[in-house]
Amino acid sequence: MNAAPTTIAYGETGFYSKLVLDYLQGEEVLKPFYIYPVSKAGIKAAIESRKAYYTNRKLLVDTLQKHYANANPTPQQLQNILALANNNCFTVTTAHQPNIFTGHLYFIYKILHAIKLCEKLKAEMPENDFVPVYYMGSEDADLDELGHVYINGVKHEWQTNQTGAVGRMKVDKALIKMLDAIAGEITVHPYGKEIIEQMQACYTEGATIEQATFKLANALFGEYGLIVLLPDDTDYKRAFVPVVEKELKEQFSYPLVEATAKKFPKQYKVQAGGRELNLFYLKDDSRERIVKENSKFKIQNSKFEFDEAALIDELQRHPDRFSANVILRPVFQEMILPNIAFIGGGGEIAYWLELKDVFAAVDVPFPVLVLRNSFLVVEKSHQSKVNGLGFGVADLFRTETELLNVLVKRDSEVQLSLEKEKQEIQHFYSALKNTAGAVDKTLQPHTESLEKLALRKIEALEKKMLKAEKKKFEAQQRQLHKLKTQLFPHGNLQERIENFMPFYARWGKAFINTLYNNFLTLEQEFVILEEQ
Secondary structure, eight states: OOEEEEEEOGGGTSOSOHHHHHHHTTOGGGGGGOSSOSSHHHHHHHHHHHHTSOOOHHHHHHHHHHHHTTSOOOHHHHHHHHHTTSTTEEEEEEEEOOOGGGOSTHHHHHHHHHHHHHHHHHHHOTTSEEEEEEEEOTTOOOHHHHSEEEETTEEEEOOOOOOSOGGGOBOOHHHHHHHHHHHHHHTTSTTHHHHHHHHHHHSOTTOBHHHHHHHHHHHHHGGGTOEEEOOOOHHHHHHHHHHHHHHHHHOOHHHHHHHHHHHSOTTSOOOOOOOSSOEEEEETTEEEEEEEETTEEEETTSSOEEEHHHHHHHHHHOGGGEEEOTTTHHHHHHHHSOEEEEEEOHHHHHHHTTOHHHHHHTTOOOOEEEEOOEEEEEOHHHHHHHHHTTOOGGGGGSOHHHHHHHHHHHHOSSOOOOHHHHHHHHHHHHHHHHHHHHHOTTHHHHHHHHHHHHHHHHHHHHHHHHHHHHGGGHHHHHHHHHHHHHHSGGGSOGGGTBOSHHHHHHHTHHHHHHHHHTOOSSSOOEEEEEEO
8 A cells, every 4th residue: 555644733633622732732731730741852751750660570571471472472572572671671552442353443543653653762762672562451341332343434233241341251153243244345355355364363252352352463563563461460460459459448549530620721621530439340240340338348230248358358369350440540551561651542641631640649650641643544536536626635624514615616607705795885884884973973883783784684695695506516515425424434533433444455464554654653743644
């Protein structure tokens, strides 16, 4: 796949919150909520902070070697796992749940961004080493969010009765059947059979979703040296026991997040409020909140109940049964990894901005927060249609109505703008106001009201003229609507809806290689990638 990239500011897309845009601009009101800027200087400062913090590198390397023992790791992966034992090696991490079949396109983008940033940092800071990590949030139990994919705008949903952490769910006949249905759409393309066979090799009946996602991520990104970290592991969780115990005894995280939310500038929406106790109890096919009522700890929707001593004993004996929620999960991630930068989407950046004091309370370093790179992938066929309408691809970020108005006013053979007539009315009423004022000054406001009424009527006429003329452009209107639907499915960014399989099916591994070659790192701009 040959492609030419162009970049635009995130603010020009219309798809990002004011919070994210202001963070990218380094607005002063947000600086109290993070530590390091997104820059080379920020990365260097994060490295120095990391050097002063003890990371159990032996635990990390031993556990990774255990997980990769039967995974046929690439030479680059083996090298990176061993490199993590060295004190001058740091990670760039992205995190994502194990959405079935990777979920949305941005799953791919987050991982590639981590890989590319590591490559850049290695070149610029050769005294250190950097390893890209995908931290799998396999304990998430939100099947409504994780259990579907969109293929060419059509939703495919996994119909299963399984409950609990999605990563622990098993690939069943329903998921195999769903993949078979998707194959019918995908295999008509040149590389469709290749990607479907890869999916079938990973999503085998009886395998857990965590295992399937682990296998797929390694197949797609192993050659780049990506390390997939599986945090649902007793050894990792044993390292997290002090934080879990502090949360059980003190419920320390909630008041800190609540205090941060109160200090948060009013123009921004608070992303994650958390709970009074930010932990789940995870056992078998169940992941339920732990709630404290008086002196007892209860597991919601179950018969389990503990006093504090019994629950602490349970934690010591079975750390794997305790699962952090959105507030404490980032702390767990940063404890077990020598991490200096976290790559996330807009929503993730927003809730991380609420966590600085939580990190400080347990003396864990806070990383540089990098907004993941975003792409709009445009096929040749789309480009020719865009050009045929007289627009550039970047213009398509405007609304359909705006674009149609531009097109009609530009291409119409009749006059549709009444700007000249409006100016003439303003001149007429300006003279009339002087004439009426000479008779009686109190007539001037009445004259101004007549002017406003006349201008409103002219503007209404202008809108009616445009509406009538639009009917002559119905073919262009249909074409514009189809383009917007294809490139912005369901009125959203392509990457937030579509799965990667149709793109891989068209271009094969070249799709991922092309993305990789055109990835930005710390520039923080939106990329339009047009097929050549």
